[in-house]
Amino acid sequence: MAVKTLDDLLGEGVAGRRVLVRADLNVPLDGSRITDDGRVRAALPTIRRLADAGAKVVVTAHLGRPKGAPDDRYSLRPVAERLGALLGAEVTLAGDVVGEQARSVVGGLADGGVALLENVRFDPRETSKSADERAELAGELAALTGQDGAFVSDGFGVVHRKQASVYDVARVLPAYAGGLVLAELDVLRTLTGDPRRPYTVVLGGSKVSDKLAVIEALLPKVDRLLVGGGMCFTFLAAQGHGVGSSLLEQDMVDTCKRLLAEAGGKLVLPVDVIAADAFAADANTRTVASTGIDDGWLGLDIGPETVKEFAAALSQAKTVFWNGPMGVFEMAPFAEGTRGVAQAIADSPAFSVVGGGDSAAAVRLLGLPEDGFSHISTGGGASLEYLEGKELPGVAVLNEGE
Ligand SMILES: Nc1ncnc2c1ncn2[C@@H]1O[C@H](COP(=O)(O)OP(=O)(O)O)[C@@H](O)[C@H]1O
Ligand SMILES: O=C(OP(=O)(O)O)[C@H](O)COP(=O)(O)O
Numbered sequence: 001m002a003v004k005t006l007d008d009l010l011g012e013g014v015a016g017r018r019v020l021v022r023a024d025l026n027v028p029l030d031g032s033r034i035t036d037d038g039r040v041r042a043a044l045p046t047i048r049r050l051a052d053a054g055a056k057v058v059v060t061a062h063l064g065r066p067k068g069a070p071d072d073r074y075s076l077r078p079v080a081e082r083l084g085a086l087l088g089a090e091v092t093l094a095g096d097v098v099g100e101q102a103r104s105v106v107g108g109l110a111d112g113g114v115a116l117l118e119n120v121r122f123d124p125r126e127t128s129k130s131a132d133e134r135a136e137l138a139g140e141l142a143a144l145t146g147q148d149g150a151f152v153s154d155g156f157g158v159v160h161r162k163q164a165s166v167y168d169v170a171r172v173l174p175a176y177a178g179g180l181v182l183a184e185l186d187v188l189r190t191l192t193g194d195p196r197r198p199y200t201v202v203l204g205g206s207k208v209s210d211k212l213a214v215i216e217a218l219l220p221k222v223d224r225l226l227v228g229g230g231m232c233f234t235f236l237a238a239q240g241h242g243v244g245s246s247l248l249e250q251d252m253v254d255t256c257k258r259l260l261a262e263a264g265g266k267l268v269l270p271v272d273v274i275a276a277d278a279f280a281a282d283a284n285t286r287t288v289a290s291t292g293i294d295d296g297w298l299g300l301d302i303g304p305e306t307v308k309e310f311a312a313a314l315s316q317a318k319t320v321f322w323n324g325p326m327g328v329f330e331m332a333p334f335a336e337g338t339r340g341v342a343q344a345i346a347d348s349p350a351f352s353v354v355g356g357g358d359s360a361a362a363v364r365l366l367g368l369p370e371d372g373f374s375h376i377s378t379g380g381g382a383s384l385e386y387l388e389g390k391e392l393p394g395v396a397v398l399n400e401g402e
Helices: 006-012 038-052 077-087 100-107 131-143 179-192 208-221 229-238 250-263 304-316 336-347 357-365 381-388 393-400
Strands: 018-022 056-060 091-093 114-116 150-153 175-177 199-203 224-227 272-276 285-289 298-302 319-323 351-355 375-377
Touching: 006 038, 006 150, 006 175, 018 038, 038 056, 038 077, 038 179, 038 357, 077 091, 077 114, 150 393, 175 393, 179 351, 179 375, 179 381, 179 393, 199 208, 199 304, 208 224, 208 229, 208 250, 208 381, 224 229, 224 304, 229 250, 229 298, 272 304, 298 304, 298 336, 304 336, 319 336, 319 381, 336 351, 336 357, 351 357, 351 381, 357 375
Parallel strands: 018 056, 018 150, 056 114, 091 114, 150 175, 199 224, 199 319, 319 351, 351 375
Antiparallel strands: 272 285, 272 298
16 A cells, blocks of 8 residues: 555544644754754654644654753754744744643644644663663653644655654554655665666764665675775774774774775775864864874864765766765864865766765755765765665555555
């Protein structure tokens, strides 16, 4: 049976009904200041359509990776304010996830009103490995919507997570795919069929163990895999090079050795890096060969020779997918690698997709031309897992409906 969509739900009529929307509002923050609100903007159309149709919209989302307990640093307060400002209507933030405050805020919603529940990862059941615990939270989220509630899955960036507010809740409430999820899948589908070649994938960022697992599946599908960012140091260590205090996934070193052997010349690593003596914008820095980062130093960006090599490979490509910044672009001394690679993609006529919260933010924050990319996706890990051919739990569950 085909997935039911937001259009189907609107066709059924939502006036006066409480509709739970899972959005991905995981925005980059500097303290409590949102540095890029791309994900909030991407969530607007679905929320707006439901509110305009008279639904009482209850949004649930996560921010960062808190440890399953309330933590003010990860509060969605700034997001509620931004969402309200962009909608032009007040968005009340419930002070908890499914507790008394959530029930009271949701109970007080008028038709067309929007409320945001506090960071769903404050509840340990959200990310629990126990299906029973997740189902319990899903039941409590569903209960907030009352008798004729519905669930709209619109957090594309999180559909690869088998979590209570993404997966389990869709088994309890009538579930519908939101416009953002459908639009993202439409674009990514074009990359899985028969991409124009050479097909070059660029990987970086800091979610190293998540993404190392993806490389194995991607290698046979791509012509070139350029690896920078925090990703590259486990590979450099696997080649026997010193990586100093750089981001390193020690227990993946053997996997990286195997991947390097399997990849032949397809997998391209940096030849130089910008090393720093501290993780700070005012650290001392030097450009060093990637074959030798001294103890006490850490690689925080790819170097200028690497940017040239990556840019040359990208200029040949006909299809490009990029996820993960090449360095700690949030600090100016370590932004040039990301800027150089992003510019090379923007300059190339290839069909190009950039995915990921931080990668998309980098494009905007570094002032690159957004129209240089064929598509800017809100999901990094989700896009990668889709391209890898993996089933996305948050999408698969929508197919389970009656
Ligand atoms: N060499 C590095 N060392 C540490 N962190 C890095 C390095 N390169 C990039 N990063 C960090 O990676 C983060 C983004 O990673 P990730 O979440 O995997 O990307 P995305 O959100 O685009 O999927 C950025 O905050 C950036 O500072
Ligand atoms: O930022 C996200 O993913 P991304 O960094 O892969 O784009 C999503 O909000 C998912 O977050 P998670 O990787 O903590 O589950």
